[in-house]
Structure formats: structure tokens, C-alpha cells
Amino acid sequence: MSSPIISVENLSKRYLVGAGRDSRDGMRHALESVIRNPIKWLKQQAGRGAEKEFWALKDLSFEVHEGQVIGIIGRNGAGKSTLLKILSRITKPTSGRIHLRGRVASLLEVGTGFHPELTGRENIFLNGAILGMTRAEIVRKFDEIVAFSEVEEHLDMPVKRYSSGMYVRLAFAVAAHLEPEILVVDEVLAVGDSAFQKKCLGKMEDVSKRGRTVLFVSHNMGMVTRLCEQSILLERGRVVMMGSTETVVPHYLSNGASVETERIWTSEEDRPGNDKVRLRSVRATDSDGKTLGAVDIRKPVYIEIDYEVLRDVPRARIGFRLSTPDGTDVFTSADITNEEWRDRPRSVGRYVSRCEIPGNLLNQGAYSVTVGGDNPYVETFFLEHGVIRLEVEQTGGPGSHDRDKWQGVICPALNWNVQAYNAVSAPSR
Amino acid sequence: MPELIIEANRKERQYWRDLWTYRELFYFLAWRDLLVRYKQTVVGVAWSFIRPFLTMVVFTIVFGKLGKMPSAGVAYPLLVFTGMLPWQFFSTAISESGNSLINNSNLISKVYFPRLVVPASSVLTSLVDFLISAVFLAFLMIWYSAIPPAQIVFLPAFILFGLAISLGVGVWTAALMVRYRDFRFIVPFIVQFGLYISPVGFVSTVVPEGWRLVYFLNPIVGVIDGFRWCILGGMHELYLPGLALSLTTGTVITLGGIRYFRATESEFADII
Numbered sequence: 001m002s003s004p005i006i007s008v009e010n011l012s013k014r015y016l017v018g019a020g021r022d023s024r025d026g027m028r029h030a031l032e033s034v035i036r037n038p039i040k041w042l043k044q045q046a047g048r049g050a051e052k053e054f055w056a057l058k059d060l061s062f063e064v065h066e067g068q069v070i071g072i073i074g075r076n077g078a079g080k081s082t083l084l085k086i087l088s089r090i091t092k093p094t095s096g097r098i099h100l101r102g103r104v105a106s107l108l109e110v111g112t113g114f115h116p117e118l119t120g121r122e123n124i125f126l127n128g129a130i131l132g133m134t135r136a137e138i139v140r141k142f143d144e145i146v147a148f149s150e151v152e153e154h155l156d157m158p159v160k161r162y163s164s165g166m167y168v169r170l171a172f173a174v175a176a177h178l179e180p181e182i183l184v185v186d187e188v189l190a191v192g193d194s195a196f197q198k199k200c201l202g203k204m205e206d207v208s209k210r211g212r213t214v215l216f217v218s219h220n221m222g223m224v225t226r227l228c229e230q231s232i233l234l235e236r237g238r239v240v241m242m243g244s245t246e247t248v249v250p251h252y253l254s255n256g257a258s259v260e261t262e263r264i265w266t267s268e269e270d271r272p273g274n275d276k277v278r279l280r281s282v283r284a285t286d287s288d289g290k291t292l293g294a295v296d297i298r299k300p301v302y303i304e305i306d307y308e309v310l311r312d313v314p315r316a317r318i319g320f321r322l323s324t325p326d327g328t329d330v331f332t333s334a335d336i337t338n339e340e341w342r343d344r345p346r347s348v349g350r351y352v353s354r355c356e357i358p359g360n361l362l363n364q365g366a367y368s369v370t371v372g373g374d375n376p377y378v379e380t381f382f383l384e385h386g387v388i389r390l391e392v393e394q395t396g397g398p399g400s401h402d403r404d405k406w407q408g409v410i411c412p413a414l415n416w417n418v419q420a421y422n423a424v425s426a427p428s429r
Numbered sequence: 430m431p432e433l434i435i436e437a438n439r440k441e442r443q444y445w446r447d448l449w450t451y452r453e454l455f456y457f458l459a460w461r462d463l464l465v466r467y468k469q470t471v472v473g474v475a476w477s478f479i480r481p482f483l484t485m486v487v488f489t490i491v492f493g494k495l496g497k498m499p500s501a502g503v504a505y506p507l508l509v510f511t512g513m514l515p516w517q518f519f520s521t522a523i524s525e526s527g528n529s530l531i532n533n534s535n536l537i538s539k540v541y542f543p544r545l546v547v548p549a550s551s552v553l554t555s556l557v558d559f560l561i562s563a564v565f566l567a568f569l570m571i572w573y574s575a576i577p578p579a580q581i582v583f584l585p586a587f588i589l590f591g592l593a594i595s596l597g598v599g600v601w602t603a604a605l606m607v608r609y610r611d612f613r614f615i616v617p618f619i620v621q622f623g624l625y626i627s628p629v630g631f632v633s634t635v636v637p638e639g640w641r642l643v644y645f646l647n648p649i650v651g652v653i654d655g656f657r658w659c660i661l662g663g664m665h666e667l668y669l670p671g672l673a674l675s676l677t678t679g680t681v682i683t684l685g686g687i688r689y690f691r692a693t694e695s696e697f698a699d700i701i
Contacts, residue, residue: 015699089435089541091698098435112539115461117468122461129457130540158468 003101004063005182005213006087011060011096013082013237014053056082058237060096064215066181069208071228071245072217073252075294075391079237080217081186084108087215088184102181102213105132109186111171116160120151120170123159127174141177148199149173176203182213201227221249221393222400253294253393260389262291273373276313277381280306280350282320282371282388295390297397297411299359305371306352307382314345316381318353318373322390325366330409336376360413364394364405444691448543458533458550462525463557477561481517485509492630501632503661504573510566511660512629515591515652518559519598520620526551526599527616530607534701544694545687548603552596559588566660578662587655590679594648597683600690607693607701628653633668642670648682651675 057079064070072080085091087098088106113130114123124145128138138145146152149170151162159167185204204227208214218224224231224245231248233241241248264281265271271278283304284292295301305318319334335353336342367390373381398413399406433443467473485506492498493505500508526548530537533547570577606612627649628636636644644650651672658667 092695093437095437100433103431108539113536117465126457126461129454135453
């Protein structure tokens with residue numbers, strides 16, 4: 001194979017999060033520190049290492065060859081966006097280098113630079129120029145872009161009067177007609193209605209078939225699996241794994257090693273609770289009792305609540321509530337659903353209450369778990385909000401055929417029965 | 430196939446080459462700002478006449494009639510307008526380019542291009558306004574039957590000078606504004622204050638002899654004086670030491686501005 005089209009060598013990016021570097025502090029702070037103590041200020045300027053630093057990327061190295069479509073996966077904060085930003089030259093690395101052998105176009109957002117007051121036609125030109133097309137190029141592809149966007153009739157209307165669907169279609173149409181050697185895409189495909197999405201996905205596949213190199217960042221494992229033959233797994237700014245998507249994705253799902261799916265209170269006095277019952281830990285596990293990284297949408301997940309009864313209690317109810325990040329409660333469940341334990345006193349000792357949430361029930365996305373324990377209508381032992389977080393990943397459960405997740409807080413696999421009446425002829429496959 | 434190396438310390442030459450490749454974006458941004466500027470306004474582009482015209486009327490009354498300032502043998506409105514023209518260009522250029530990066534922050538954080546394109550295109554937009562106002566000046570001169578002297582051929586040089594200063598101050602404020610939003614308040618202040626300390630409503634000769642040279646430290650004084658000399662001629666002698674001083678400070682400000690902008694530019698996306 002020829003030399004790689006992208007080679008990344010020891011790439012690092014540091015962000016400084018110190019008081020002196022906070023832009024919101026404004027000039028007063030800067031001026032004040034100069035006036036108050038000029039020598040100290042100079043020293044600070046010289047030795048900025050004293051400030052708190054955060055490495056978004058650390059010693060990243062990998063190579064991409066021409067025509068490859070690479071998925072970049074990892075949890076939030078793993079450094080995916082930072083990597084894309086450096087590749088598209090929006091921000092520069094702190095150290096290391098990238099050698100690119102081709103033009104890069106990045107789609108970190110559709111409709112970047114669209115101006116609401118301008119017409120669709122005008123925005124095509126503006127957006128094209130912003131994405132790096134020349135005027136001649138835009139003129140040449142203009143009809144194609146318009147046809148793709150399906151907004152012909154509204155071309156001379158300010159885009160502020162567009163419906164959001166039209167807006168996004170036009171924006172994507174412009175972006176889709178870029179012809180760089182390297183295309184960097186952040187999750188922008190999840191736009192528009194499903195018919196349009198299909199078209200976008202088709203366009204993406206086209207792009208890769210024509211020998212372009214594509215870097216694709218997504219949380220949708222179904223899409224990554226479909227589009228990318230190779231994937232890179234990032235974790236805390238480092239490459240954890242690179243290889244065929246078929247091996248990287250399962251690895252990510254099982255060993256995401258997210259601390260968010262497990263919460264342990266080690267020291268006695270930190271444990272939430274009172275003099276009767278105290279919480280020891282909360283975990284999300286798979287059927288083998290292994291703490292999960294991310295949750296596979298098709299597989300059951302077990303919520304395990306480990307607690308200690310310090311004094312005999314006549315009755316106890318231990319449970320949890322699942323809610324979405326926007327605060328919608330999905331459901332509540334407690335161990336008194338188990339008849340055997342409903343009115344049974346719990347004597348001193350350690351207990352684990354485990355609940356199975358079946359597979360093909362939750363929707364893809366994040367859920368937070370609140371745990372509580374009480375003696376109903378008598379007293380509350382503990383109530384802890386958001387102790388752990390589940391990250392449900394789409395791997396081929398219900399709704400996986402669409403690019404967007406299906407609407408709703410849950411996405412159960414339900415049985416469907418389709419009956420054909422007066423069908424002319426059943427197409428045989 | 431174009432090759433590109435991304436490193437912590439980017440090559441300077443690469444930058445200027447990029448700036449050239451992105452020249453179309455520069456026109457497009459200016460074109461966008463022009464298109465958008467008068468959308469949903471009733472009188473539209475007439476605002477480019479109305480603003481300087483009203484200021485001219487007020488200044489003529491305040492400085493000419495009430496203040497009885499010397500007019501150096503020219504109709505006072507004409508005197509004011511020749512000062513107004515470069516001043517208004519400068520002030521709109523610095524306020525527009527000063528805010529330009531913030532107003533385009535979605536672009537800065539999502540797409541790469543040489544950031545200098547943004548404030549520069551704002552200056553270009555202001556130049557268009559300037560040219561429209563210049564047409565008004567032409568009418569004003571016909572009205573007062575003022576014939577421009579031979580030195581009008583130097584006018585483009587002074588326009589260029591004004592352009593350079595506007596760009597210089599513009600990129601300073603744009604870059605500073607990204608980190609210190611305080612400049613959002615400082616710029617209108619400079620604009621308001623500058624109108625009175627620059628010789629817009631009066632001729633620079635009213636400044637006492639001993640302070641004259643110091644007065645030219647403000648590079649706009651050099652530009653305005655140059656404009657009057659080119660357009661009105663007559664009594665307006667060019668004060669060469671002053672002009673030289675203005676040119677020097679102007680150059681220092683502009684080059685310094687571009688340097689500062691270049692030095693901070695790579696951080697814009699992180700802190701904007």
C-alpha cells in the first residue's frame with residue numbers, strides 16, 4: 001500500500017483550565033493582576049504550567065490509508081471531537097504532528113454559517129465558500145445541490161422562513177457535494193426525515209466507494225458498523241484499540257470501563273443511609289454479574305443494589321428509578337415486587353437486591369439511576385439521585401434500521417402481525 | 430495532491446498562502462454582510478447617506494455657527510463632510526470588525542479558514558459604505574461649486590492609509606474581544622470619543638502650534654488632513670512632519686495588530 005493519507009504522530013492537545021486563563025474573567029482580572037503584582041504576573045505568564053491542565057488527547061498515533069472509512073468511537077469526553085477539530089485545523093495541537101496528503105473537508109455541523117436573512121440560493125453560495133468550495137465549483141454543482149435538497153420552489157425565500165426539515169436538507173445538500181480527498185464527519189447524518197436520511201446515508205456510502213477517505217464519529221454503533229470497516233476506539237484521549245469494526249465495537253461495548261456504571265462507597269461513614277440501613281454499592285451488570293461498560297440494547301442489564309442492614313427492620317423496600325437526562329422518569333421498580341420479600345423482616349446482615357431489565361426494552365441513549373430504600377410510610381433509609389448512568393448502545397435492536405433513534409424513552413421489541421388483504425401478488429424474494 | 434502538515438507551530442508561509450486560497454470566502458463574507466445589512470429596513474441603503482448627512486448638519490451648526498470655528502475659506506458643511514468621510518469609515522470599520530469574530534463564532538468553532546478573513550471582510554464592507562458616502566460628497570461639491578485641486582490624484586493613497594489603519598485597529602479589537610469582552614464597551618467609547626478628538630468638526634490648525642505635532646500622534650488626524658488637502662486644496666497646507674508621524678503610528682498600530690492577531694488566532698476556537 002502507498003504512504004498513508006493521514007498519519008498522526010504523538011498528537012497531544014492540552015486545555016488549560018486555570019483562573020488566569022478564563023476568558024470570562026475579563027480584562028479587569030488581567031489588569032488587576034498586572035497592577036497589583038507585576039513580577040508575580042510576569043512569572044505566571046512565564047510558567048503557565050502551574051495552572052490546571054487537562055489533556056483532551058495524549059500521544060495519539062495512527063495511520064489511515066486512502067479509501068478507508070474509519071469510525072471513531074468512544075465515550076463522551078474521550079477526545080473524539082478534539083481530534084476532529086485538530087484534523088480540520090479549527091484548533092491546533094499542543095504537540096505532535098499530522099501529515100495529511102489531501103484536501104480535508106469537515107462537517108462538524110450542517111448549515112455552518114447559514115444566514116437566516118439570506119435566501120436559499122444565497123446560502124448555498126455562502127455555505128459552499130465557508131466549506132472551502134470555489135465559486136466556480138459551486139456554480140457547477142448548483143443544480144445538483146438544489147435537486148438533492150428538494151427545496152427548488154423555495155430557493156428565493158429567506159431560510160429563516162424554512163421549516164427545520166428544509167433547512168437541514170439544504171445544509172446537508174451543500175455539504176454532501178464537497179469533493180475533498182478526506183472527509184471528516186461528526187454525527188451530522190442524523191438529520192431530517194427518514195426518507196432524507198436514507199438519501200444521506202446513500203450519499204455517504206457513495207463517497208466512500210469513490211475512493212475518498214472518511215473519518216466518521218458517531219455514537220450509533222449500528223451506523224458505524226454499517227459504514228466503516230475499520231474503527232478507532234478512544235478513551236481519555238488515547239487510542240485504546242484500532243482494527244476492524246467487528247472487533248472494536250464489541251470491545252467498546254463490553255469493556256468501555258466506564259466508572260459511571262458502578263458506584264462503591266468504601267468507607268463506612270460515606271455510605272448513604274441511616275443507623276438501620278446503609279448503601280454499599282450500586283452496579284449495572286450483565287447476566288454473568290460482570291460490571292458493564294455500555295449496555296447492549298438487545299441484552300438484559302441487571303441493576304445490583306448492595307446494602308447492609310445494621311439493625312433489624314420489620315420491612316424494607318429497596319428499589320430504583322430510571323430517568324432520562326432531561327428528567328423524564330421512565331419507570332420505578334422495587335424488590336417488594338418479589339412476593340417472598342414483601343413483608344419479610346430483614347435482620348442484620350448484608351443484602352444484594354438485583355433487578356433484571358430485559359433486553360430490547362430501553363431505547364438507545366443515556367439513563368440515570370436513582371436508588372432508594374425505605375420502610376414504606378415509616379421511614380426513609382436512603383435516597384440517592386443519579387448514582388449510576390446507563391449508556392445504551394444501538395447494536396441492532398428495534399429501530400436499528402433507521403439512522404435516528406426511534407422516538408420515545410423506551411424502544412421495546414413488540415410483536416407485529418401483518419395480514420395482507422387483496423394483495424395483488426406477494427413479491428417473492 | 431496537496432499536502433499539509435499540522436503541528437503545534439504552524440509555518441508562517443503556509444498561512445499567507447491559505448489566506449490567498451480563501452480570498453473568495455473573504456468576498457463572500459463581505460457580500461453577505463452587505464446583503465444582510467439593510468434587510469428589513471425601510472430606507473435601506475439610504476442610511477449610508479443619512480447618517481453622515483445628519484452628523485454634518487449638527488457639526489456645521491455646533492462648530493461652524495455656534496462655535497465660530499475657522500473654516501479655512503471653505504463652506505463649513507464641505508469642511509465637515511471631508512472630515513466625516515474618513516472618520517465614519519474608520520469608526521464603522523473598527524466597530525464592525527471588532528465584533529466580527531464574536532458574531533461569527535459559530536464559524537470560528539466549526540470550520541477552518543485563516544481568521545484574518547473575518548475582520549478584513551468587515552473592513553471591506555465599510556469601504557463600500559464609504560464609497561456610497563463619497564458619491565454624496567461629490568454632489569455636495571457640485572452644490573457649492575467647489576473644484577477639486579490637482580492634488581486629488583493623491584486621494585487613493587490616503588484612502589489606502591485610512592484602510593490600513595482601520596484594518597489595524599480592527600484586528601486589534603477583534604482579537605482582544607475574543608478574550609476580553611470588555612472591548613464591547615470600549616469600542617463604542619473610542620468611536621464616540623474619537624469623533625471629538627479627531628479634526629472632524631474643525632480643522633487641525635485650531636490646535637495650538639506647540640501641540641500640533643503631538644496631535645498627529647493620532648493617525649486619523651493625518652488621514653483627515655490628507656483628505657482635506659486632496660479634496661479642498663486651497664488653504665489646506667499639508668503639515669508634513671505631522672503626516673510623517675501619523676504614518677509612523679499608523680504603521681506601528683497596523684503591523685502590531687496583525688502580529689497580535691496572528692499570535693492569538695490559533696486559540697480563538699478554544700476560547701471564543
